[in-house]
Amino acid sequence: MRTPFTFLLLSQVLVLAACDKGYDPEDTDSSSDTDVDSDSDSDSDSEAPADLKLAEIADLGERLVDHEDMTVYLLSRDVPAVEYDEAESVCVGGCADKWAAVPPGDELVGAGLDEAYLGSLTREDGYEQATWKGWPLYTFADDYAPGDALGEGAGGQFFTVPAGGYSVMPRPNGEEPPYLIDAEGMALYRFAKDTKGYGQVDPVSACVEGCREVWPIAEASEISVPSSLDPAEFSSFERPDGGEQLTFRGWPLYRFSGDEAPGDTNGQGKAEGAFQLNDPS
Numbered sequence: 247m248r249t250p251f252t253f254l255l256l257s258q259v260l261v262l263a264a265c266d267k268g269y270d271p272e273d274t275d276s277s278s279d280t281d282v283d284s285d286s287d288s289d290s291d292s293e294a295p296a297d298l299k300l301a302e303i304a305d306l307g308e309r310l311v312d313h314e315d316m317t318v319y320l321l322s323r324d325v326p327a328v329e330y331d332e333a334e335s336v337c338v339g340g341c342a343d344k345w346a347a348v349p350p351g352d353e354l355v356g357a358g359l360d361e362a363y364l365g366s367l368t369r370e371d372g373y374e375q376a377t378w379k380g381w382p383l384y385t386f387a388d389d390y391a392p393g394d395a396l397g398e399g400a401g402g403q404f405f406t407v408p409a410g411g412y413s414v415m416p417r418p419n420g421e422e423p424p425y426l427i428d429a430e431g432m433a434l435y436r437f438a439k440d441t442k443g444y445g446q447v448d449p450v451s452a453c454v455e456g457c458r459e460v461w462p463i464a465e466a467s468e469i470s471v472p473s474s475l476d477p478a479e480f481s482s483f484e485r486p487d488g489g490e491q492l493t494f495r496g497w498p499l500y501r502f503s504g505d506e507a508p509g510d511t512n513g514q515g516k517a518e519g520a521f522q523l524n525d526p527s
Contacts, residue, residue, distance in 0.1 A: 317392075458487070
């Protein structure tokens with residue numbers, strides 16, 4: 247038969263055993279493995295959002311958006327960063343009031359984006375601005391909610407941005423017609439002495455040897471153009487003297503060695519008017 251003394255002794259033994267295991271029966275704040283997992287989940291949830299990511303925009307497809315899911319744009323009159331030259335934004339004053347510069351933030355990108363494409367520039371007002379493939383980025387004041395893209399094509403120069411950027415864009419030219427530029431913002435020309443291609447028939451370039459040194463070919467790449475241009479109007483062909491050349495409406499495209507920066511059109515009318523800018527309108 248167990249006596250009260252027996253029960254008292256047994257209770258003391260159990261308490262001592264619990265203490266040996268580091269358990270304090272009076273400690274109500276002790277953490278468990280479950281608590282650790284909960285803290286880990288909380289840390290994950292508090293990670294900074296991507297500064298740029300992809301989102302589906304109606305009628306346009308996947309485009310860049312900022313950390314608040316607002317649509318991001320580039321301006322084809324800007325100067326993109328090329329090699330070691332820093333980008334330059336020409337959107338200042340009233341333009342900057344309507345088109346806010348996207349800050350680079352922590353330079354984090356979402357799934358499906360190459361972080362190597364994300365850079366930054368210092369604007370003339372001292373603020374930092376994010377760039378994508380060298381082009382300064384903006385949001386539009388009239389976009390009120392995620393998914394809006396009311397700035398697409400504004401002024402023939404503001405365009406939403408796909409993950410890989412654009413290979414060709416239109417650029418306004420003051421009172422003159424707009425003209426085509428390449429991914430580095432350089433003017434693209436056609437040569438009237440070339441033979442235009444059509445259907446399945448390739449064009450024939452008359453610009454060879456010394457001419458080609460002065461007028462480098464616009465090398466073909468994956469064709470990506472803004473919504474104001476028709477991708478079906480662009481193609482490419484293999485030149486007999488080497489290289490794959492981009493074409494527009496059947497005409498081979500060239501750059502001019504005398505153009506030093508975006509906005510230069512020094513080749514316009516050269517060779518007695520044979521070289522001309524390409525009006526996409």
